[in-house]
Structures are given as structure tokens and as C-alpha cells.
Amino acid sequence: MPTAEAVSTTQAVALAASAGLTVTPRTLPPWLFYDESGSHLFEQITALPEYYLTRTERAIFQANAREIISSVLAENAEHLTIAELGAGTATKTGILLRAAIARQPELLYQPIDVSQTCLDEATELLERAIPGLLVRPQLANYTTEPISLERPEGARILALYIGSSIGNFSPEEAQAILANLRAQLQPGDVILLGTDLAPSPAKSIATLLAAYDDAAGVTAAFNRNILTRLNRDLDADFRPECFRHVARWSAIESRIEMHLESQHRQTVHLRACDLTITFEQGETIHTENSYKFTQPALAELFKTTGYTPTKTYHDEKNLFAVTLATAV
Template sequence: MPTQELIASNPVSEAAREGLLAARKTLPPWLFYDERGSRLFEQITLLPEYYLTRTERAILATHAPEIVSSLGAPITLAELGAGTATKTGLLLAAAARIQPTVLYQPIDVSPSALDEAVHNLQRDIPGVNVRPQVANYITEPIRITRPTKHTRILALYIGSSIGNFSPAEARGILLNLRAQLAPGDALLLGTDLAPGPNKSEAALIAAYDDAQGVTAAFNRNILTHLNRELGTNFIPGCFHHRALWNPTESRMEMHLESKRPQSVTIPADPSGPAQTIHFERGETIHTENSHKFTPATIASLLATANFTPTHTYHDPNHLFAVTLATAI
């Protein structure tokens, strides 16, 4: 058997080939999160335009003790797309006040983000033990440990990350998560809400196209990531960052728009032969969706994945929702 056939295919290459060879070019958002992309996203969360993180943090700061105590003790926390887990510390601190030790199981594609989470949480919150799992929860299996038969699992999917996926994909993610849980375990789901009386479309667009250009750098970094991982020859500066509101699909969209006609080569690898991708001026790569929810769409999504909402927490302006749901 040829040696090349023994080499596992590269999921980055597979995703790039599938998306860039499509009639409408796309790249999956998990490709944002190399080490630099993770750092840029942390910067985004601190921007004045990006209300999502500080609003969700305020909700958790107010309600973390109630959320944690509602499950009873003991509990373990597991988190999809944990990143550096800065907001999760609020929940872990609340749990550590009612049980002597707390196992936290963060799952993320970025080893550097998880390393930071381990260091900071174990330094700052006595009694917290962190057991990280480097995995792409979209494409790879995940494992959630139940320390004892009496322990309940509180699964976290916060940050409105669920909004990056189509309704069908979101349902699949929650169903995969539900398969790791037992009846009586719980999910805490963070969702950004659709425009309304206190949120304009202009405010949404600003959150994804900030004045400092950090989100633009984050978007273009996906091309730098492909250059490093695959040896492609993208010139990131030859693409504009574009953010727009799609009211029909109730989502923000991010695109990279080619400034001029250009061609990019994907070198041969175990996932496929060398291929050249052509761009016309103004042609785009659709890099991210961020769906915005209503109470009805949140409830419908949870029901399709076998969760029942038990309580929804909001900020005073109803910009964001954090929903606690029970696995059924």
C-alpha cells in the first residue's frame, strides 16, 4: 500500500477544499481558532461595540449561585468551546462555595486557550480541578466524565456559539452533547437575541465590524491559518472584511471579499491533489454566521435536542439570554 494512503487526511484541508471549491465559497468558523485567532477573539470580547460578552458575564455574575444550586450537589461542569473560560470562573466559584472540590471539563480546539484556562482557574479558585480536552467538538467525539454516580453534569454552551451554526447543525451539536448526559443533568445555553426595541440592526453590525479593526483582523486570520497549515498562498490584505445583517435568516454574516481577481493554490496532500482556486473581484468567502434568537426559537431548538427549559435569565435590556434546561 502506498505510504500516502497510510497518512490520515487533514480535517483543515478537507474543510478548505470542500468550502473553497463550492459554487459559493465558504470556510467553517472553527478554522478561526488557531492560537492567534483565539487571542484576537479575546480582544474582540473587550471591545466597546461587542456587547455580547459583557452582557452575558453580567447575567452570570448575578445568577451563578442560583444556577449552580438549582442542580444540587455534587456537580461537575463541562463546556463546549471553552476558550480561556473567563466567564466560566463565575460558575466555578459558585460551585466551589457549596462543595469541597469541583471538576471542570473544558473542551476546545485551541491548546493554548485551554492551557491558560487551566493555569488561571486552578490558581484563582481553590478546589477546582481542570481536566481539559483538546478536540473539535464539531468533527470529533467528546467525552464527559461523571466522577460519581450521584454527580450531576452541568454542560455549558455559552457565548452564543450555538449561533454560528445552521439550525440543523445546532441541533446536531446539542444532540451529541445530550448523548453524554443522563436525565436530570442540565445545559446552560447562551444566545444572543434578535433585534428589538433595545437593539438596532446598526448596533449588531458594529459588534461585528468594530472601529479598531480587530474583527477584520480576526476574519482575515483564517487565511493566515490556512497558509500555515496547508501551504496555501493567500494574501490576507487582498481581502476586505464585510459584516452584514441578514433579516430573512435572522443572522449576522461575515465575509471576506476579494479586492481584485486573484488565484490561490491548495497544495497536494493526503486529502486531495493540488488545486487552484480563482477569485473574481468582489467575490466572497462566507466565513461565519451568527444567528440571533427569539424565545420561541430557543425553546424549539432545545426541544428538538431533548432538553426542557427550566429558567431563562436576561439582562435588563433583553439583549441576551442564558437558558437553563434539563436533559429529558
């Protein structure tokens, strides 16, 4: 018998598919990517030579983790707890966790993610690798479900939202996510936000496009896996091989867009939703956006959601930014 959790997830998938595939242009929300297969494919993407985001952010953490943790603890905080939205397997987060453990003997880490597989993996690996670390995972879709952060007595919360995950959401959605997080924080708590930067003289559009359409085809497999998930969860009959992965740069929106383009006219049935949908040749499903930020755009985002930025860290090529901001 399926668990209540599984039923709830399937209902959410059905609602998302029904809402997005019955409108024009057709869309699917990016959280649908992250079933077990999708989560593993994304981990592969982060190691690709074209995908500079993960290694660049990791290098920023390696160079600045001690300073980041010290600055959070600088203003009369006894100790901290670290929470993370969209934690995944938390491979980069370990750098910050180790820097925090160097300042206090015990640390509570609260990862939040839609993938139980990733949470289980992160919990096992991190608790084994970092003595004094307690991992308390929370399975939740932080974009649609309430979250609750635990605050040990006297602790300051450092909330991580890294990996440029904020870029997957529209400006309005990004504001809502940060505002909802702010509602869980107290004045003086801190957010660490990782953002991919917009094209510049040092960063070409070609560099951006390659990161979302790699030569090995891993991102294409990741994109098509969303259809495989619908087949499994909703008893659908998509043929993923009949959809082409497309990555586009929109200068007007300052974002990379990912689409699945129908290669010919085809009809698909989603039996669990009682839906039959016909795709015309060339018609697309818009599956993901990845917004790219300028410093003025970041400043406005923080201002409208209740934070004051205190320091921004960049790599030498100015590809990526990691910003500390205090809840006000």
C-alpha cells in the same frame, strides 16, 4: 517530526478548505478561526466596546451565578461536575466555578476546545485561582469529533455552552450539537445555553452590525487570520490584505454573516491540497454566521434536542439570554 495530533489537525484543515473553496458560494468553517493567533484576536474582540455579548453575559452570570448553581443542585444531586463546549480561556466560566466551589469543597471542570493554547491557559489560571478545582481539559472539535464527559460518582453534569457559540451554526447543525451533547447526559443533567437575541425595539440592527465590524478593525483582522492559517497549514499563498472584511445582517435567516470579499481578480494556490483557485473581483468567502434567537426559536431548539427549559435570565436591555434546560 510533526506529531500525530498536528497531522490530524492539518488533514482536517485540508479537508475543510477543499470542501468549502471548490463550491459556489465559497465557504470556510468558523472553527478554522481558532489557531493561536485567532484565539488571541477573539479574546481582544470580547473586550471591545462594540462587542456587547461577552460583558452582557458576564453581568448575567455575576448577578445570578449562585441561583444557577443552587437550582442545578436542588433536586437530590449530591454534587456536580461542570463541562464546557468551546471553552476558550474560560474567563466568564470562573464566575460559575466559584459559585459551585462555594457549595462543594472540590469540583471537576471539563473544558473542551479546539485550541490547545486556550486550554493550557485556562487550566493554569483557573487551578491557581480557585482552590479545590480540578481542570481536566479535552482537545477536540466538538462539532466533528466525539467527546466523552467524565461523571464522578453521584454527580450531576452541568454542561455549559455559552458565549452564543451555538449561533455560529446552522439550525440543523445546532440541533445536532445539542443532540450529541444530550447523548452524553442523563435525565436530570442540565445545560446552560447562552444566546444572543434577535433585533427588537430595544436592540437595533446597527448595534448588531457594530459588534461584528468594530472601528478598531480587530474583527477584520480576526476574519483575515483564517487566510493566514491556510497559508501556514496548507502552504497556500493568500494575500489577506487583498480581501475585505464584510459583515451583513440577513433578516430572512436571522443572522449576522461574515465574509471575506476579493478586492480584485486573483489566483491562489493551496499546494498541500493541490488546488488552484481563481477569485473574481467582489467574490466572497463566507466564513461565519451568528444566528440571533427569539424565545419561540429557543423553545423549539430545546424541544427537538431532548431538553426542557426551566429558567431564562436576561439583561435589562434584553440583548442576551442565558437559559437553563434539563435533559429529559
